[in-house]
Amino acid sequence: MKKIFFTIVVMLLHQIITAQVEEKKFTFNFENITLEKAIESIEQESDYSFYFDKDWIKNHPEQINLQLSNASLETVLNALFQNTNLNFYISDKKIILTRNSIIYDKLPENYFNDEKNKPQNNTIVVIQGAPVFKKELDTNESDDGISVIGKENKTQKGKTFQLSGYVKDAKTGKPLPEIIIRSKNTEATAITDVQGFYNITLPVGINIIETENFLYKKETRKVILYNNGKLDLAVSENINQLKEVIVKGKKSETLKSANTGVTSIDVEGMKNIPMVLGERDLFKVATTIPGIKTAGEGSAGFNVRGGKTDQNLILLDNGVIYNPSHFFGFFSAINPFATASADIYKGSIPAEFGGRLSSVFDIRTKNGNPTKISGEGGIGPVTGNLTVSTPVIKGKSSLLVGARATYSDWILRTLDEKSLENSQASFYDGVLKYNHKINEKNDLEATGYYSHDKFSISSDSLYKYDNRLFSLKWGHVFNVKHRGSLIFSNSQYKFNIEYNKENDPTKSFDFGYKINENHFQLKFGYNLNNNHKISYGISSKLYQIEPGYLNPTAQETVLVPVTIDKEKGLESGIYLSDSYKISEKLLLNAGLRYSFYAALGPSTQRTYESGLPITDATAIESKQYGNNEVIKTYNGFEPRISARYFISKDISVKASYDKTFQYLHLLSSNTTQSPTDTWKLSDLNIAPQNADQFSLGLYKNFIEEDCEISIEGYTKRTNNLLDYRVGADLLLNENIETELLKGEGKAYGIEFLAKKNSGRLNGWLGYTYSRSFVKLDSKFDSDKVNNGEYFPANYDKPHDLSAVLNYRFTKRYSASANFIYQTGRPITYPVGKYTYGNAEYTVYSDRNQFRVPDYYRLDLGVNIEGNHKIKKLAHSFWNISVYNVLGRNNPYSIFFVTKNGDIKAYKTSIFSVPVPTITYNFKF
Numbered sequence: 001m002k003k004i005f006f007t008i009v010v011m012l013l014h015q016i017i018t019a020q021v022e023e024k025k026f027t028f029n030f031e032n033i034t035l036e037k038a039i040e041s042i043e044q045e046s047d048y049s050f051y052f053d054k055d056w057i058k059n060h061p062e063q064i065n066l067q068l069s070n071a072s073l074e075t076v077l078n079a080l081f082q083n084t085n086l087n088f089y090i091s092d093k094k095i096i097l098t099r100n101s102i103i104y105d106k107l108p109e110n111y112f113n114d115e116k117n118k119p120q121n122n123t124i125v126v127i128q129g130a131p132v133f134k135k136e137l138d139t140n141e142s143d144d145g146i147s148v149i150g151k152e153n154k155t156q157k158g159k160t161f162q163l164s165g166y167v168k169d170a171k172t173g174k175p176l177p178e179i180i181i182r183s184k185n186t187e188a189t190a191i192t193d194v195q196g197f198y199n200i201t202l203p204v205g206i207n208i209i210e211t212e213n214f215l216y217k218k219e220t221r222k223v224i225l226y227n228n229g230k231l232d233l234a235v236s237e238n239i240n241q242l243k244e245v246i247v248k249g250k251k252s253e254t255l256k257s258a259n260t261g262v263t264s265i266d267v268e269g270m271k272n273i274p275m276v277l278g279e280r281d282l283f284k285v286a287t288t289i290p291g292i293k294t295a296g297e298g299s300a301g302f303n304v305r306g307g308k309t310d311q312n313l314i315l316l317d318n319g320v321i322y323n324p325s326h327f328f329g330f331f332s333a334i335n336p337f338a339t340a341s342a343d344i345y346k347g348s349i350p351a352e353f354g355g356r357l358s359s360v361f362d363i364r365t366k367n368g369n370p371t372k373i374s375g376e377g378g379i380g381p382v383t384g385n386l387t388v389s390t391p392v393i394k395g396k397s398s399l400l401v402g403a404r405a406t407y408s409d410w411i412l413r414t415l416d417e418k419s420l421e422n423s424q425a426s427f428y429d430g431v432l433k434y435n436h437k438i439n440e441k442n443d444l445e446a447t448g449y450y451s452h453d454k455f456s457i458s459s460d461s462l463y464k465y466d467n468r469l470f471s472l473k474w475g476h477v478f479n480v481k482h483r484g485s486l487i488f489s490n491s492q493y494k495f496n497i498e499y500n501k502e503n504d505p506t507k508s509f510d511f512g513y514k515i516n517e518n519h520f521q522l523k524f525g526y527n528l529n530n531n532h533k534i535s536y537g538i539s540s541k542l543y544q545i546e547p548g549y550l551n552p553t554a555q556e557t558v559l560v561p562v563t564i565d566k567e568k569g570l571e572s573g574i575y576l577s578d579s580y581k582i583s584e585k586l587l588l589n590a591g592l593r594y595s596f597y598a599a600l601g602p603s604t605q606r607t608y609e610s611g612l613p614i615t616d617a618t619a620i621e622s623k624q625y626g627n628n629e630v631i632k633t634y635n636g637f638e639p640r641i642s643a644r645y646f647i648s649k650d651i652s653v654k655a656s657y658d659k660t661f662q663y664l665h666l667l668s669s670n671t672t673q674s675p676t677d678t679w680k681l682s683d684l685n686i687a688p689q690n691a692d693q694f695s696l697g698l699y700k701n702f703i704e705e706d707c708e709i710s711i712e713g714y715t716k717r718t719n720n721l722l723d724y725r726v727g728a729d730l731l732l733n734e735n736i737e738t739e740l741l742k743g744e745g746k747a748y749g750i751e752f753l754a755k756k757n758s759g760r761l762n763g764w765l766g767y768t769y770s771r772s773f774v775k776l777d778s779k780f781d782s783d784k785v786n787n788g789e790y791f792p793a794n795y796d797k798p799h800d801l802s803a804v805l806n807y808r809f810t811k812r813y814s815a816s817a818n819f820i821y822q823t824g825r826p827i828t829y830p831v832g833k834y835t836y837g838n839a840e841y842t843v844y845s846d847r848n849q850f851r852v853p854d855y856y857r858l859d860l861g862v863n864i865e866g867n868h869k870i871k872k873l874a875h876s877f878w879n880i881s882v883y884n885v886l887g888r889n890n891p892y893s894i895f896f897v898t899k900n901g902d903i904k905a906y907k908t909s910i911f912s913v914p915v916p917t918i919t920y921n922f923k924f
Contacts, residue, residue, distance in 0.1 A: 024046075024072070024073065025070045025071060025072060026042075026045060026046065026068070026070075026071055026072070026073060026076055027068065027069045027070060027071070028041065028042070028045070028066065028067070028068045028071075028076060029066075029067050029068075030064045030065060030066040030067070031065055032063045032064075032065060033063065033064050034057075034063065034064065035057045035064055035080075035084070036054070036057050036058060037064075038064045038066075038080060039057070039080075042076065042080075046073065047093055048073070048090075048093050048094070048095050049093060049094055049095065050095045050097060051094060051095070051096045051097065052086075052096075052097035053099075056086065056097070056099055057084075057086075064080070066079055066080065073090070074090070077090075077095070084151070085099055085100050085148075085150065085151045086098070086099060086151065087099075087100070087101065087102050087103075087151055087152060087153075089102075089103035099148070099151075100148040100150070100151045100152060100224065100226060101148075101151075101152050101224075101226075102152045102153070146221075146222045146223075146224065147221055147222070147223050147224070147231055148223075148224045148226070149161075149163065149223060149224070149225050149226060149227060149228075149229030149230075149231060150225065150226035150227025150228065150229050151226050151227065152226045153226070159203070159204050160201050160202060160203050160204070161201070161202060161203075161204060161225050161226075161227055161228045161229070162199055162200070162201055162228045162229075162480045162481055162527065163199075163200050163201075163202050163207075163209075163223065163225060163228075163229060163230075163231055163480070164197065164198060164199040164200070164229075164230055164231075164480045164481075165197070165198060165230045165231045165232040165233065166192075166195070166196045166197055166198075166232050166233075167179045167181070167192050167196050167198060167211065167232075167233045167234075167235060168196055168232065168233070168234050168235075169216075169234070169235065169236075169237065170234035170235060170236045171236065171237065171371060172369050172370065172371050172372070172374075173369075173370040173371050173395055174196075174367060174369065174370075175192075175195050175196025175197075175367070176192060176196050176213070176216070176235065177192050177193060177195075177196060178191060178192065178213065179191070179192040179196070179198070179211050179212070179213045179216070179235065180211065180212040180213060181198045181200050181209060181210075181211060181212075181233075182209065182210055182211075182212055183200065183202055183207055183208070183209050184207075184208040184209070184210060185206070185207055185208055186202065186203065186207070188200050188201055188202060197483075199480070199481075199527055201529075201530050202223070202225050203225070204225055204226060205224065205225065206222065206223075206224055207222075207223045207224075207225055208220065208221075208222055208223075209221055209223055211233060211235050213235070214238065215237065215238055216235040216236065216237055216238050217235060217236045217237070217238050219233055219234070219235045221233065228479065228480040228481065229480060230440065230477075230480055232440075254699055254708055254710060255650070255652050255699050255700075255701050255708065256587075256644070256652070257587075257644065258348070258579065258587045258588065258589040258642045258643055258644040258654060258656075259345070259347070259348035259589065259642055259654075259656070260347040260348045260642060260654045260655070260656040260695040260696075260697050260712060261291065261305070261345065261346040261347025261348055261656075261695055261697075261712060261714070262343065262344070262345055262346075262347070262348060263286075263289050263343070263344045263346070264341065264342065264343050264344075265282060265285055265286060265341075265342040265343075265344070267282070267336065267339050267340065267341060267342060269806075270282070270285055270336060271863070271877060271879065271921065272806045272814060272816045272861070272863050272879075273285060273804060273806075273816060273818065273861075274816055274817070274818055274859035274860060274861035274879075274881035274882070274883060275859075275881070275883070277330075277331075277380060277381050277382050277883070277915065277917050278380040278381060278879060278881060278917035278918070278919035279331050279332070279380060279382075279383060280336035280378075281331065281332040281336070282332050282334050282336060282339065282342055282363070283302065283324065283325070283332050283334075284332070285804075286302070286342075286344060286361075287302055287802075288764075288766060288802040288804050288818070288820070289344070289753070289766060289802075290712075290751035290752065290753050290766040290767065290768040290800070290802075291304060291305050291346050291712075291714075291749065291751050291768055291770070292304050292344070292346065292359075293768075293795060293797055293800060293822070294329075294795075295794060295795045295825055296825065296855075296892045296893070296910075297855070297857075297890060297892055297910045297911065299328070299329045299892075300323070300325040300328055300329030301325075301329070303358075303772070303795040304346045304358040304359040305346050305347070305358060305359070305693070305714055305716060305747060305749065305770070306358075306716055306745065306746075306747020306748075306749065306770060306771070306772035306793070306796075307357055307358025307359070307691075307716075307718070307747070308358075308666070308721070308793075308795075309666065309668075310662075310664070310665065310666030310679075311356050311357040311358035311359070311662060311689070311691075312356060312358055312359045312360075312361065313353060313355060313356035313359070313360045313361065314361045314363070315360065315361065315362050315363060316334065316363050316364075316365065316447070316449055316469060316471075317363075317364060317365055317433070317445070317447040317449075317471045317473070318471045318473060318487050318489050318519075318521070319447070319449070319469040319470065319471040319489035319490070319491050319519070320469070320489070320491040320517060320519070321333065321334075321449075321467055321469060321491065321493075322467060322491065322493035322515060322679070323465065323467060323493055324361075324467075326406075326427040326429070326451070326453055327425065327427060327453060327455065331383075331427070333427075333429055333451045333467060334363060335385065335387065335402045335403075335404050335429060335430075335431055336385075337376045337377065337378065337385055337386075337387040337402055337404075338365050338366055338387045338400065338402035338431045338433075339363060339364070339365060339366065340364045340365060340366040340367070341363070341364045342361065342362070342363045342364070343361075343362045344359060344360070344361055344362075345359060345360040345362070346358070346359045347656055347658065347693060347695040347712070347714060348589070348640065348642040348656045348658065348695070349640060349658055349660065350535075350577065350591065350640065351535070351575035351576070351577040351591030351592065351593045351638070351640045352523060352535065352537060352539075352575055352577075352593075354539070354571075354573045354575075354593055354595050354638065354660070354661070355541070355571060355595075355661075355662060355663065355664065356660065356662055357660045357661075357662045357689055357690070357691040357718065358691075365400070365402075365431060365433050365447060366387075366389070366400060366433070367398065367400070367433070367435045367445075368389035368390065368391070368398025368399050368400035368433060368434075368435055369389040369390070369391065369398055370391045370392075370393075370394065370395055370396060370397060370398040370435070370437075371391055371394060371395060372391065373388070373389065373390045373391075374388075374389050374923075374924060375387055375388040375389060375923070375924055376921070376922070376923045376924075377921065377922055377923075378919060378920065378921040378922070379919065379920045379921075380917065380919040380920075381917055381918070381919070382406050382407065382408050383404055383405065383406045383407070384404070384405060384407070385402075385403075385404040386402070386403055386404075387400065387401070387402035387403075388400070388401050388402075389401075392434070392436075393436070396436060396437050397434070397435060397436035397437065398434070398435050399432070399433070399434050400431070400432070400433040400434075400435075401430075401431075401432055402430065402431040402432075403428070403429075403430045403431075404428060404429050404430070405426075405427075405428035406425075406426050406427050406428065407426075408425050408426055423456060424454065424455065424456050424462075425454075425455040425456075426453075426454060426455070427451065427452060427453040427454070428451070428452055429449070429450065429451035429452070430449070430450055430451075431447070431448070431449045432447070432448040432449075433445070433446070433447045433448075434446045434447075440477070441476060441477045441478075442474070442475065442476050442477075443474075443475045444472075444473070444474055444475075445471075445472070445473040445474075445475070446470075446471070446472050446473075447469070447470070447471045448469070448470050449467070449468070449469040449470075450466065450467065450468050450469075451466055451467045452464070452465075452466040453465050453466065460499055460500050460501050460502065461497055461498065461499045461500075462497070462498040462499075462500075463495070463496075463497055463676070464495065464496045464497075464498070465493070465494065465495035465496070465676075466493070466494060466495075467491075467492070467493050468490075468491070468492040468493075469489070469490070469491050469492075470489065470490045471487065471488070471489035471490075472487070472488045472489070473485055473486070473487045474486045474487075481526055481527045481528070482524070482525070482526050482527075483524070483525045483526075484522070484523060484524040484525070485521075485522075485523050485524075486521070486522055487519075487520070487521040487522075487523065488518075488519070488520055488521075489518075489519045489521075490516070490517070490518050490519070491516070491517050491519070492514065492515065492516045492517075493514070493515050494512065494513060494514035494515070495512065495513055495676055496510065496511070496512040496513075497510070497511040497512070497676070498510055498553075499511070500553070505554045505556075506554055506556055506557045506558045506559075507554075507557070507558060507559065508552065508553045508554045508557070509550055509551060509552050509553055509557075509559055510550070510551045510553050511548065511549070511550045511551075511731075511732075512546075512548065512549055513546060513547065513548045513676075513678050514545070514546040515543070515544070515545045515546075515679050516543075516544045516545075517541055517542065517543050517544070518541070518542045519539065519540075519541045519542075520539065520540050520541075521537065521538070521539040522537050522538050522539070523535070523537040524536050524537055530581065531580060531581040531582075532578055532579070532580055532581075533578070533579040534576070534577070534578050534579075535575075535576075535577050535578075536575060536576040536577070537574075537575055538572070538573070538574045538575075539572065539573050539574075540570065540571070540572040540573075541570070541571045541572070542568070542569075542570050543567070543568065543569040543570075543571065543664070543681055544566065544567070544568050545566060545567040545568075545679060545680075545681060546564075546566055547564035547565070547566070547567060547678060547680075547732075548562075548563075548564045548678065548731060548732050549561075549562065549563040549564070550562040550563075550732060562732050564732060564733075564734055565602070565603060565604060565734070566602075566603075567599075567603065567680070567681045567683070568599075568600040568601070568602075568603075568628075568681075569597060569598065569599050569600060569663065569681040569682070569683075570597070570598045570600060571595065571596070571597045571663050572595070572596050572597075573593055573594065573595040573596070574593070574594050575591060575592065575593040575594075576591065576592055577589065577590065577591030577592070577640070578590055578591075584646070585645055585646040586643065586644070586645050586646075587643065587644045587645075588641075588642075588643045589640075589641070589642045589643070590640075590641050591639070591640040591641070592637065592638070592639050592640070593637070593638040593639075593640065594635070594636075594637055594638070595635060595636055595638060595661050595663075596633070596634075596635040597633065597634045597635065597661075597663040597682060597688065598630050598631075598632075598633045599630070599631040599632045599633075599681060599682060599683045599684065600625075600628050600629065600630060600631065601625030601626050601627055601628060601629040601630075601631060602624075602625060602626055602627045602629075603624075603625045603631055603683070604622050604623070604624055604625075605622070605623050605625065605631055605683060605684040605685070606619050606620075606621070606622050606623075606684075606685070606735055606737070607619070607620045607621055607622075607623065607684070608620060608685070612780075613778075613780045613782055613783055614685065614737055614738055614740075615738050616735065616738055619735075623684075631683060631684055632682075632683060632684045634661075634663065634682060634687065634688050636659075636661045636688075636690060637659070638658075638659045638660055638661060639657065639658075639659050640656075640657075640658050640659070641656060641657050642654060642655065642656035642657075642695075643655055643656070650700055650701045650702070651698070651699070651700045652698075652699050652700075653696075653697070653698050653699075654695075654696070654697045654698075654699065655694075655695065655696050655697075656693075656694070656695045657692070657693070657694055657695075658691075658692070658693045658695075659690070659691070659692055660690065660691050660693075661688050661689070661690045662688055662689040662690070662691075663681065663682045663688040664679055664680070664681060664682070665679065665680045665681075665682070665686065665689070665722050666678075666679055666680075667679070667680050667722070667730045667736065668730075676731075678730070678731070680736060685737040686722070686737055686740070687720045687742075688720060689718060689719065689720045689721060689722075690718070690719050690720065691716055691717065691718040691719070692716065692717050693714060693715070693716040693717075694714065694715050694716075695712060695713070695714045696712070696713050696714075697710060697711060697712035697713070698710065698711050698712075706756065706757055706758055706759065707754070707755065707756045707757070708753075708754075708755050708757070709752075709753070709754045709755075710751075710752070710753050711750065711751070711752050711753075712750070712751045713748075713749070713750045713751075714747075714748065714749055714750075714751075715746075715747070715748040716745075716746070716747045716748070717744070717745070717746055718744060718745035718746070718747075719744050720742055720744075721742070721743045721744060721745050721774060722740050722741070722742065722743075723740070723741045723742075723743055723774065723776055723785070724739055724740060724741060725739055725740075725741060725782075728740075741776050741778075741783055741785070742776075743774055743775050743776040743777070743785075744774075744775050745772065745773065745774050745775070745793065746772075746773050746775075746790065747770065747771065747772040747773070748770065748771055749768055749769060749770025749771065750768070750769050750770070751766070751767075751768045751770075752766065752767045752768070753765070753766045754766075760807060760808050760809075761805065761806070761807050761808075762805075762806055762808075763803070763804045763805035763806050764802075764803075764804055765802070765803050765804075766800075766801070766802045766803075767799075767800070767801050767802075768799075768800040769798055769799060769800075770797075770798065770800070771792070771796060771798060772792065772793040772795060772796045773790040773791065773792060773793060773796070774790065774791060774792075774793050775788065775789065775790045775791075776788070777789075785847055786846045786847050791826075791846060791847050791848050791849075792826040792848045793826070793848070794825060794826060794848065795825060796825065796826055796848070797822050797823045797824070797825055798823045799821070799822065799823045800821070800822050800823070801819075801820070801821040801822075802818070802819070802820050803817070803818065803819045803820075804816075804817075804818050805817050805818075806863075811865070812864060812865040812866075812867070813862070813863070813864060813865075814862075814863045815860070815861065815862050815863070816860070816861040816862075816863060816881075817858070817859065817860050817861070818857075818858070818859040819856075819857070819858050819859075820855070820856060820857050821854065821855070821856040822854065822855040822856070823851065823854055823855075824851040824852040824853050824854045824855060824891070825851065825852055826848030826849075826850070826851055827848065827850050827851060827852050827894055828844050828845055828846075828847050828848055828849065828850070829844065829845050829849070829850045829896075829905075830842045830843065830844050830845075830896055830903050831843055831844065831845045833903070842898075842903065852891045852893070852894055852907070853890075853891055855890045855891075856886075856888060856890070857883075857884050857886070857888055857890065858884070858885045858886050858888075859881060859882065859883050859884065859885060860881065860882050860885050861879055861880065861881030861882070862879075862880045862881070863877070863878070863879050864877070864878040864879075864880075865877050865878075875922065875923045875924070876920065876921070876922050876923075877920075877921040877922070877923075878918070878919070878920055878921075879917075879918070879919045879921070880916075880917070880918050881916070881917050882914050882915065882916045882917070883911060883914065883915040883916075883917065884911050884912075884913070884914050884915060885914055886914075887912065887913050887914050888912075889909050889912040890909055890910075890911075890912070891907035891908065891909055892907075892908050892909055892910050893907070893908050894906065894907045894908075895907075895908070
């Protein structure tokens with residue numbers, strides 16, 4: 001009874017004291033003073049004393065600027081500590097500061113009588129919206145520390161907050177993707193992205209979170225969450241001896257996401273795939289994926305879902321690479337040892353990407369190691385490769401340098417072949433990347449790339465071409481929900497032909513071409529809540545093209561110098577997209593992009609008579625445009641919509657629609673992409689390409705998400721495709737529009753993929769049935785092809801089967817196999833001849849009416865890894881492979897020669913015999 005009476009008296013006295021405090025008013029004018037000085041001022045102006053730990057405020061970075069007039073002490077303190085993690089409690093003439101939490105002078109109502117607050121089965125008790133009065137009960141969980149995020153207030157009951165941050169390797173500081181963050185007292189989970197970033201929704205109060213990834217030790221952390229906040233986690237590599245090491249990719253991502261037609265290449269796994277001359281090749285691996293093809297073996301460029309080779313956007317750290325191949329397509333120009341990831345979008349192209357119709361190859365280079373020197377390299381039959389990473393400021397910044405070069409010139413010189421003694425063929429490429437973490441909210445990334453090719457095989461011409469790229473990215477975290485990046489990139493591609501005729505130097509010349517682009521981007525991501533993830537941004541790209549020049553190189557020459565006027569164009573875009581989780585089963589990605597293009601001067605543009613073919617004979621006048629004067633504008637809305645619905649927990653169905661515009665065209669009269677192909681901007685007479693694609697797919701996972709099967713169908717329509725008149729002259733043509741034909745395309749197909757991600761036997765089986773057609777129709781017979789009817793495109797291959805398999809005998813020994821089958825590509829055959837005016841002429845079939853023989857190839861390889869000791873100078877990996885084991889003489893092309901009045905067909909092949917290779921790779 002006495003205790004009850006004493007408690008009542010204390011509470012009454014507290015109410016009286018509080019009432020007296022509220023009656024007294026204060027006036028303060030704080031200007032650019034520290035928090036500590038502000039507290040001292042309050043003590044001097046009042047008869048109250050503060051009690052706190054000075055370490056809490058001595059490093060407080062913000063200067064106080066606060067004006068208060070006739071305010072209560074509680075109002076003053078609330079304003080003073082608003083942007084800090086400090087709370088206060090007033091008792092008598094004392095002001096007690098606490099960090100994060102609140103001092104309570106009474107328990108919540110019905111606290112002891114509330115059944116839900118009673119602990120059961122040794123579980124952790126969390127009272128939402130109230131202080132934590134109970135300690136954690138005895139459990140077996142490891143606790144690596146307590147983190148307090150934000151500060152408590154009395155209105156937080158029932159609220160949830162966003163906890164975000166980065167997960168990094170404790171030793172190297174590298175961001176770690178695919179780390180699961182799991183809450184033990186709720187069902188909330190999150191997975192880190194490629195930058196190691198995560199975002200998870202948790203209730204107010206105590207939360208126990210833990211990381212999960214079999215390669216890293218489990219990290220458990222107690223988090224007391226009072227507001228949105230940031231918590232970075234560092235995990236250590238799990239070096240315990242394992243019975244089997246299984247590296248899984250983005251498990252369930254294909255099943256769960258709303259995107260159709262998206263594939264991620266396992267860059268590290270490429271080492272097990274047999275390739276020609278032992279070269280790891282990102283793009284060759286990509287062509288084994290359903291929906292991605294090439295026109296032939298050793299050809300540059302690739303065709304995605306019935307698209308042309310110029311309709312693929314290839315990005316390296318946000319910068320464009322125009323020609324991603326070495327030596328006519330035999331080798332990739334992307335260094336595999338410097339590559340971290342590659343995502344391919346052949347459907348459901350995100351709204352942030354624009355300027356191409358068919359696909360986006362989003363390739364990212366590795367970040368350097370900020371803690372120690374490390375590297376990777378390889379030695380093969382024709383190339384040597386080395387990538388080295390070193391810290392610049394330990395723990396904060398790093399530099400990665402990668403270089404690759406061929407020694408094929410040395411090989412050619414050693415051959416005992418008279419016809420090749422003056423030949424040369426070589427290439428090299430290099431990448432340089434710098435990463436710097438400025439602080440918790442800002443980071444910087446800079447990438448430089450350069451590649452160079454030159455070749456001259458028993459001729460008087462020396463061909464050179466190179467890519468140059470630079471990109472700079474500044475990333476900023478505004479708050480736990482909002483992130484953004486500012487990106488600038490510059491890309492350049494050029495080629496040069498030096499022709500030197502020894503027996504007739506008067507015909508020697510230098511011919512060249514160059515395209516340059518500067519690209520500016522602002523990208524933002526905003527996690528509104530659990531159901532909405534919003535991305536938005538703007539971009540602008542300036543194209544500058546030098547269409548070509550020809551300069552005689554001899555003093556006495558019969559050639560006339562030629563220089564084609566430069567081209568300039570500005571392409572801009574704005575986008576907004578939302579990933580909307582409508583329910584647990586239904587996910588919707590809705591994006592809208594608006595693109596705008598302006599062809600700019602200086603330029604001279606022809607106008608032609610309307611209703612007549614565009615030829616030299618129908619030209620009316622030439623218009624002159626000044627520098628940066630707008631010649632012609634084009635624009636369009638590009639909706640990107642996709643949806644996923646779970647039929648069951650391991651089966652989903654998806655549908656998507658994409659609209660895309662492309663303001664750039666590749667001019668080529670070859671079947672495949674060539675280094676000397678030129679790019680042409682849309683202008684007064686050439687309209688941009690545009691396409692509409694619909695996709696529908698079904699996806700299923702098996703055996704604890706270790707296996708996946710998918711089947712996707714698509715249909716696509718394309719407008720304003722460019723083709724060429726027979727005998728068109730595309731180089732150094734001032735009025736190129738007179739050589740062009742405008743048409744439309746249609747494509748459709750169905751793609752099947754079965755993939756096993758781990759186990760002794762792993763790999764994938766892909767099959768595609770697809771068709772791609774072109775129609776060149778006009779009211780003028782001169783502009784028609786095949787009477788204006790649809791005909792197969794040069795890259796139309798209905799059946800495409802790929803099997804890529806790897807079988808692991810032990811931890812160190814494995815065998816790999818590739819099998820590829822494709823329908824032969826279309827070709828136009830001569831079908832007869834006739835005589836007219838004492839001259840004999842050949843009659844050809846309709847365009848692409850026939851086909852070359854079907855293509856198939858089997859490759860085998862054996863992979864040998866060095867021992868797995870942790871402490872050793874370098875870890876080695878040997879690959880012994882045979883390309884084209886069956887010696888299949890697959891035709892690359894067929895050409896026709898008239899001899900003695902007869903037309904004879906001949907075929908060319910690239911690799912018609914088995915090609916054995918041994919490569920050695922190492923990592924340190």
